[in-house]
Amino acid sequence: MSKKENERFGVFSMGVFLLVFYILFDSTYDVILYISLGAIFLGLLALLYPLLSRRKRFSNAQLEHIDVMTGNEFEAYTTFLLAKHQFEQIKLTKDYGDQGIDVIATKNGITYGIQCKRWKKNVGNKAIQEVYAGIGYYSLDQAIVLTNSYYTESAKQLSQKLNVELWDRKTLTKMIEESL
Numbered sequence: 034m035s036k037k038e039n040e041r042f043g044v045f046s047m048g049v050f051l052l053v054f055y056i057l058f059d060s061t062y063d064v065i066l067y068i069s070l071g072a073i074f075l076g077l078l079a080l081l082y083p084l085l086s087r088r089k090r091f092s093n094a095q096l097e098h099i100d101v102m103t104g105n106e107f108e109a110y111t112t113f114l115l116a117k118h119q120f121e122q123i124k125l126t127k128d129y130g131d132q133g134i135d136v137i138a139t140k141n142g143i144t145y146g147i148q149c150k151r152w153k154k155n156v157g158n159k160a161i162q163e164v165y166a167g168i169g170y171y172s173l174d175q176a177i178v179l180t181n182s183y184y185t186e187s188a189k190q191l192s193q194k195l196n197v198e199l200w201d202r203k204t205l206t207k208m209i210e211e212s213l
Contacts, residue, residue, distance in 0.1 A: 045076025096206060099151065099181050107151035108135045111179060117212035120145070132170040133163030146173040150180040157185045165195045181205055 051069030055062075102110060105128065112123045120138040134146040148164035150156045156178065164176040177198040178184075184192070184199050192199050200208075 042076070042080065044072055044079060048072025048074075048076055096181065096202070096209070099205070100153075102151055104149070104151055107181070108149045111136050111147060111149050112138075114208055114212060115147075118208060131167070133165070133167030134171055134173070137171060137173065143174045145175045145177055146171055147177045147179055150178060150182070152180055152182045155183050155185045155188075156180045157188050158191050161188050161191045161195060161197050161199075165197055179205065 048069045048071070051065055051072060055065045055069055099107065099110065108125055112125060115123050115136065115138045118140075120140045122144075123136065123138040125136055126132075126134050133148055135149045136147040138145050138147065146164060146168045148160050148167065150160050160178045160180075164178050167173070168176045175198065176195075177200055178192070179200040181202055183201050189199065191197075
């Protein structure tokens with residue numbers, strides 16, 4: 034859990050604690066009941082808002098929005114898009130030391146490792162090498178590099194040799210259109 038998520042959960046937990054305290058020990062002070070219910074409500078709202086907000090923002094995303102996302106936002110958007118395409122068990126890897134895999138997802142019994150590259154220039158060999166190493170590290174079945182851009186000729190050749198799928202701007206556009 035991130036620090037913000039911990040804080041949001043803390044508000045919710047405090048509300049539950051106060052409610053239990055009110056019920057078990059001191060039901061004479063109604064103010065404790067109101068504070069506990071308020072904290073539970075605010076905690077739940079704080080926990081759910083980012084999920085609902087991301088869903089709304091991502092459901093309307095087009096390439097011009099994707100082109101200005103941060104790398105982390107693009108990775109989060111990728112999880113949203115994969116879910117729309119019936120991928121399951123979708124999870125983001127940690128931000129640092131991810132071993133070349135940003136997203137892990139399963140579809141039709143195949144576990145994929147996906148490297149996300151939200152770039153302005155063409156993606157080269159390094160991304161293919163990283164995701165190829167990552168599938169071995171995580172014991173995955175298939176590697177994919179997803180970009181909002183395109184690939185160099187050298188990257189295309191290497192991906193064929195290493196059996197790494199390349200999803201470029203055209204593939205991303207098609208996935209977006211199919212998910213609407």
